[in-house]
Amino acid sequence: MPVYSMTGYASGQSGPAGGPPEADIKAAAAGRLGVEIRSVNSRFLDLTFKLPEELRQHEPTLRELLTARLKRGKVELRAAIDSSGAAAIADPSSKLLQRLNGVQDHIRAWLPGARELSVADVLRLAAGDTSTRNDWGPDLSDLAAKTLEDLVAAREREGGRLAKMLLDHLALLRGLVAQALPLVPQLVEQQRSRFLERWQEAMGASGGTPPDAAQDRALTEATAFAIRIDVAEELTRLGSHLDEIERLVKKGGEIGKRLDFLIQELHREANTLGSKSATLELTRIGVDMKVLIEQMREQVQNIE
Structure with a gap:
């Protein structure tokens, strides 16, 4: 077996990769996910996670992933979502559009003078709708696993x-x-x-x-x-x-x-x-x- 150092660093990103235009647009709307893992020496395995609120729920899965491969070291995993491209391209779900249309009809039935929703209104409402947000669980797990493999290789x-x-x-x-x-x-x-x-x-x-x-x-x-x-x-x-x-x-x-x-x-x-x-x-x-x-x-x- 090889000898492993406790010192190492690895990082990775997921995002558009030159696929079909529809997939690139959807990925750009969701944002780009980044993960980095760094480790230094320690007597025991000491894990630290620095995650945004959107990813906080996935910490147990990440902890299990790290403890399965690492035995000692002070390890810090950081993850971030770059949504700079998401603000320019919204991706409202069909469910949201149906709900907005129904609400609009109901309001105008009582208030005939109310103006119709514009595209800008829909995009603004879609930006705050949780149903349009990406489920980062699978992407985060895959990217964290790949980054961990790179870290293990660096430690080796x-x-x-x-x-x-x-x-x-x-x-x-x-x-x-x-x-x-x-x-x-x-x-x-x-x-x-x-x-x-x-x-x-x-x-x-x-x-x-x-x-x-x-x-x-x-x-x-x-x-x-x-x-x-x-x-x-x-x-x-x-x-x-x-x-x-x-x-x-x-x-x-x-x-x-x-x-x-x-x-x-x-x-x-x-x-x-x-x-x-x-x-x-x-x-x-x-x-x-x-x-x-x-x-x-x-x-x-x-x-x-």
């Missing part, structure tokens, strides 16, 4: 770029782990020997010969110190986390929360590595690791 493209970046950073981190591993046994033995040398120098300066018990204690303390600065376990766990992140990225799907947890674990191990570091070389490696992990953390927060 962005997710592919994020996945590539993560895999590249994983390779760099593996390289740093490979640099650090040979330094560990050498560093432990070096620090152990240095501790014993300094202890023996201190005992020699005091003019005494250390008893066997004191030598054993010094050896025990030197070993304990060597264990405290041993970062082999941290490097092993780092490698294990890197393997799991790579597996998830290649698997794809809804992996954002799991990746976020693993990035935190990587950060923890890199911090421990830095705090245990007893050489400039290991300190440099730890700093480089934390820089890469922080870059990964920022991008992982955009993955669904």
Whole structure:
């Protein structure tokens, strides 16, 4: 499965499309429908709808449409009706014309001097009649579905770029782990020997010969110190986390929360590595690791 970003944008419009003149006139009279969907990262799925009053009743349908395809992200759907062309071309229904004609006959029967309705009167009355308005439900559903598909495609493209970046950073981190591993046994033995040398120098300066018990204690303390600065376990766990992140990225799907947890674990191990570091070389490696992990953390927060 692909990796999806939570960041994306798509828009679409419906209206006259070069069909029969009658259909174009009817579409122009009804207006043009526009839909746009934008999304950014969020811990959960957070939906916002900005709809005109004519479309407010369709919000449950739109919500169901979005929740079926999206799992995480702060998503905003906007819809609007451009009726600039509708005012120029009215499309009174037959039912309205019959009703106006009946009302006119009834009024003139009681008021013979009343003038007849003009075409302008009819168009003005038709503009305020709900029976002439378009039922936007089917058009809105179709357009929203198409726009959602475009949004999902945009999120997939962005997710592919994020996945590539993560895999590249994983390779760099593996390289740093490979640099650090040979330094560990050498560093432990070096620090152990240095501790014993300094202890023996201190005992020699005091003019005494250390008893066997004191030598054993010094050896025990030197070993304990060597264990405290041993970062082999941290490097092993780092490698294990890197393997799991790579597996998830290649698997794809809804992996954002799991990746976020693993990035935190990587950060923890890199911090421990830095705090245990007893050489400039290991300190440099730890700093480089934390820089890469922080870059990964920022991008992982955009993955669904």
